[in-house]
Amino acid sequence: xxxxxxxxxxxxxxxxxxxxxxxxxxxxxxxxxxxxxxxxxxxxxxxxxxxxxxxxxxxxxxxxxxxxxxxxxxxxxxxxxxxxxxxxxxxxxxxxxxxxxxxxxxxxxxxxxxxxxxxxxxxxxxxxxxxxxxxxxxxxxxxxxxxxxxxxxxxxxxxxxxxxxxxxxxxxxxxxxxxxxxxxxxxxxxxxxxxxxxxxxxxxxxxxxxxxxxxxxxxxxxxxxxxxxxxxxxxxxxxxxxxxxxxxxxxxxxxxxxxxxxxxxxxxxxxxxxxxxxxxxxxxxxxxxxxxxxxxxxxxxxxxxxxxxxxxxxxxxxxxxxxxxxxxxxxxxxxxxxxxxxxxxxxxxxxxxxxxxxxxxxxxxxxxxxxxxxxxxxxxxxxxxxxxxxxxxxxxxxxxxxxxxxxxxxxxxxxxxxxxxxxxxxxxxxxxxxxxxxxxxxxxxxxxxxxxxxxxxxxxxxxxxxxxxxxxxxxxxx
Amino acid sequence: xxxxxxxxxxxxxxxxxxxxxxxxxxxxxxxxxxxxxxxxxxxxxxxxxxxxxxxxxxxxxxxxxxxxxxxxxxxxxxxxxxxxxxxxxxxxxxxxxxxxxxxxxxxxxxxxxxxxxxxxxxxxxxxxxxxxxxxxxxxxxxxxxxxxxxxxxxxxxxxxxxxxxxxxxxxxxxxxxxxxxxxxxxxxxxxxxxxxxxxxxxxxxxxxxxxxxxxxxxxxxxxxxxxxxxxxxxxxxxxxxxxxxxxxxxxxxxxxxxxxxxxxxxxxxxxxxxxxxxxxxxxxxxxxxxxxxxxxxxxxxxxxxxx
Numbered sequence: 001x002x003x004x005x006x007x008x009x010x011x012x013x014x015x016x017x018x019x020x021x022x023x024x025x026x027x028x029x030x031x032x033x034x035x036x037x038x039x040x041x042x043x044x045x046x047x048x049x050x051x052x053x054x055x056x057x058x059x060x061x062x063x064x065x066x067x068x069x070x071x072x073x074x075x076x077x078x079x080x081x082x083x084x085x086x087x088x089x090x091x092x093x094x095x096x097x098x099x100x101x102x103x104x105x106x107x108x109x110x111x112x113x114x115x116x117x118x119x120x121x122x123x124x125x126x127x128x129x130x131x132x133x134x135x136x137x138x139x140x141x142x143x144x145x146x147x148x149x150x151x152x153x154x155x156x157x158x159x160x161x162x163x164x165x166x167x168x169x170x171x172x173x174x175x176x177x178x179x180x181x182x183x184x185x186x187x188x189x190x191x192x193x194x195x196x197x198x199x200x201x202x203x204x205x206x207x208x209x210x211x212x213x214x215x216x217x218x219x220x221x222x223x224x225x226x227x228x229x230x231x232x233x234x235x236x237x238x239x240x241x242x243x244x245x246x247x248x249x250x251x252x253x254x255x256x257x258x259x260x261x262x263x264x265x266x267x268x269x270x271x272x273x274x275x276x277x278x279x280x281x282x283x284x285x286x287x288x289x290x291x292x293x294x295x296x297x298x299x300x301x302x303x304x305x306x307x308x309x310x311x312x313x314x315x316x317x318x319x320x321x322x323x324x325x326x327x328x329x330x331x332x333x334x335x336x337x338x339x340x341x342x343x344x345x346x347x348x349x350x351x352x353x354x355x356x357x358x359x360x361x362x363x364x365x366x367x368x369x370x371x372x373x374x375x376x377x378x379x380x381x382x383x384x385x386x387x388x389x390x391x392x393x394x395x396x397x398x399x400x401x402x403x404x405x406x407x408x409x410x411x412x413x414x415x416x417x418x419x420x421x422x423x424x425x426x427x428x429x430x431x432x433x434x435x436x437x438x439x440x441x442x443x444x445x446x447x448x449x450x451x452x453x454x455x456x457x458x459x460x461x462x463x464x465x466x467x468x469x470x471x472x473x474x475x476x477x478x
Numbered sequence: 479x480x481x482x483x484x485x486x487x488x489x490x491x492x493x494x495x496x497x498x499x500x501x502x503x504x505x506x507x508x509x510x511x512x513x514x515x516x517x518x519x520x521x522x523x524x525x526x527x528x529x530x531x532x533x534x535x536x537x538x539x540x541x542x543x544x545x546x547x548x549x550x551x552x553x554x555x556x557x558x559x560x561x562x563x564x565x566x567x568x569x570x571x572x573x574x575x576x577x578x579x580x581x582x583x584x585x586x587x588x589x590x591x592x593x594x595x596x597x598x599x600x601x602x603x604x605x606x607x608x609x610x611x612x613x614x615x616x617x618x619x620x621x622x623x624x625x626x627x628x629x630x631x632x633x634x635x636x637x638x639x640x641x642x643x644x645x646x647x648x649x650x651x652x653x654x655x656x657x658x659x660x661x662x663x664x665x666x667x668x669x670x671x672x673x674x675x676x677x678x679x680x681x682x683x684x685x686x687x688x689x690x691x692x693x694x695x696x697x698x699x700x701x702x703x704x705x706x707x708x709x710x711x712x713x714x715x716x717x718x719x720x721x722x723x724x725x726x727x728x729x730x731x732x733x734x735x736x737x738x739x740x741x742x743x744x745x746x747x748x749x750x751x752x753x754x755x756x757x758x759x760x761x762x763x764x765x766x767x768x769x770x771x772x773x774x775x776x777x778x779x780x781x782x783x784x785x
């Protein structure tokens with residue numbers, strides 16, 4: 001059995017009570033900071049409060065967003081409109097999620113050949129933003145190798161390949177120009193073949209790339225490179241005078257990328273929509289979370305009395321940290337699945353405390369002194385809490401990595417909540433309980449832990465000897 | 479809380495009563511399965527899954543949300559109405575509904591009724607394509623494999639298998655109950671399902687942690703059966719309290735959304751509430767007998783090998 005020493009000089013009951021008061025004050029301050037909204041003194045910075053920040057991050061289901069519908073017009077040489085529309089939808093989805101609009105939904109409506117693409121982007125404020133996110137399309141065209149003089153003049157007859165030959169466009173560091181960026185074009189298999197055919201016998205000639213009819217790059221194919229250029233299916237576009245800045249490269253890449261849509265899109269509807277869950281949804285969520293918390297508080301006090309109070313303090317700390325992190329961490333977007341994650345993790349936060357208290361109860365019933373039972377209780381429940389929470393975190397990390405949109409929201413809030421609950425359960429509740437032992441070192445009844453005359457759900461281990469020993473201890477305290 | 483102690487003191491043999499407790503899940507599963515197979519019943523899929531049609535109309539003095547609702551109720555179809563602020567000014571309503579073959583009929587009828595105020599009408603694709611559902615399925619499967627690997631390191635393999643079986647039980651039960659009660663399934667159901675999965679895993683782990691602890695420190699030379707019964711007894715209080723606290727939030731959510739008639743939130747809270755109960759059932763009554771069976775079989779096989 002663990003032996004514990006209490007240095008009475010260092011810490012006494014009054015000091016411990018004062019400490020509790022200070023902790024409670026800090027918690028109240030934290031709660032105020034969550035809700036308050038003020039200008040930070042001596043500066044011009046406004047502190048907006050967490051709830052405002054969180055509200056901005058709510059998804060289309062809770063807070064509305066932007067709805068855009070585009071008419072689809074098949075390209076001239078279109079062969080299979082269905083596949084092309086699907087490819088475009090996929091591309092738009094990717095572009096939106098790369099811009100952190102993780103919860104955006106892109107769906108097809110209408111029938112062949114009158115398709116429309118419907119895009120719903122939660123959390124977006126202005127209707128103009130959507131055009132910025134999915135790009136103002138630019139075309140990209142490759143012109144046959146020619147002499148230096150002709151290379152900068154656009155000649156529609158000499159174009160041998162357009163955006164269809166490209167799989168994707170990425171921004172990479174410029175290998176020759178430190179600090180600047182280049183565009184890396186990745187060809188499709190067919191595109192690679194076309195490109196190779198034009199380039200391999202034309203060393204010394206100039207290859208030009210046009211975007212929207214304007215010259216982007218005209219570079220001489222060096223004789224020794226002609227045989228290998230583009231053989232790996234990629235080619236770099238760099239800029240001679242100074243190179244691309246990151247911003248310039250990004251926006252150019254976006255332009256080309258949106259030019260790769262296999263179909264033409266024209267805006268047909270663009271509007272701001274209110275919460276799809278209905279207007280009271282946030283209200284309903286907040287009300288039920290609050291009532292839920294109150295029920296938890298009451299239940300914990302009823303079942304564990306003083307320990308219930310400790311658990312409630314630590315649960316308040318949990319709530320404050322959670323609210324702050326929800327407001328601060330950027331990729332979190334709060335939607336219904338996210339709320340599910342929060343509800344579940346609150347449950348798990350309470351669970352950690354319950355596991356600890358049940359273990360303490362058991363240790364006490366097995367004959368330990370109250371203070372010793374508290375310590376062993378924490379130590380032994382540590383493993384259970386770790387196992388239960390680590391598995392939950394593993395599951396949510398895998399879900400986060402493999403899924404998209406709404407499920408990501410669930411995974412991230414759950415993982416976050418469980419991580420915080422481990423901290424509050426194992427660190428905060430524990431230190432509070434240690435502090436509590438200075439106030440009440442041996443009266444287990446105040447934590448609603450009693451021995452029954454017929455000691456036993458489980459019957460064993462409570463030999464009369466041990467019971468007697470405990471009685472002695474308690475007597476000593478009085 | 480005296481009643482809590484009372485339950486804990488009942489010396490119920492969880493490990494030996496498996497057969498009794500398997501009956502209810504099997505009956506529910508069979509009813510669910512039969513209803514699934516009968517054409518025309520099955521899952522009550524909402525617009526998110528089925529797709530349907532959409533009609534957008536301008537808001538005017540006569541065309542109000544209430545007016546549209548009255549009109550839509552005549553057709554006896556599932557529908558949703560959302561209000562939109564157009565960037566070109568003015569407010570529009572989007573009415574989404576699904577009546578399968580009758581879609582075009584309703585579109586025509588609405589177009590006739592609202593004539594010039596109809597902005598657009600179209601068919602819409604389901605928000606959740608087959609592909610997306612499959613991707614959710616695969617990620618859940620991957621998560622289960624991850625869980626299994628962790629459990630192999632920390633527990634016996636039989637505990638891992640039991641956890642997965644209990645998980646499968648919980649998921650199947652919710653699906654069956656969703657069919658039996660014909661609760662509408664929309665995207666929020668996926669969130670509910672994930673919640674129940676996480677909860678189910680958590681529940682099993684707490685029990686097995688206790689079993690592992692007792693197997694390690696088995697001074698009194700207890701049998702597996704006694705260990706299991708004791709483990710369940712000791713986690714019982716925790717189990718009931720945790721369920722009660724989580725249910726408190728969910729039931730409030732359900733009541734608030736019923737009062738405010740937020741159908742999406744009802745569709746969200748209901749499956750989780752069902753799932754919590756089903757999950758509690760499996761962790762109390764199914765885990766112990768399953769683990770008992772698997773472990774005894776494993777021990778017998780081990781003994782045979784030794785001979």
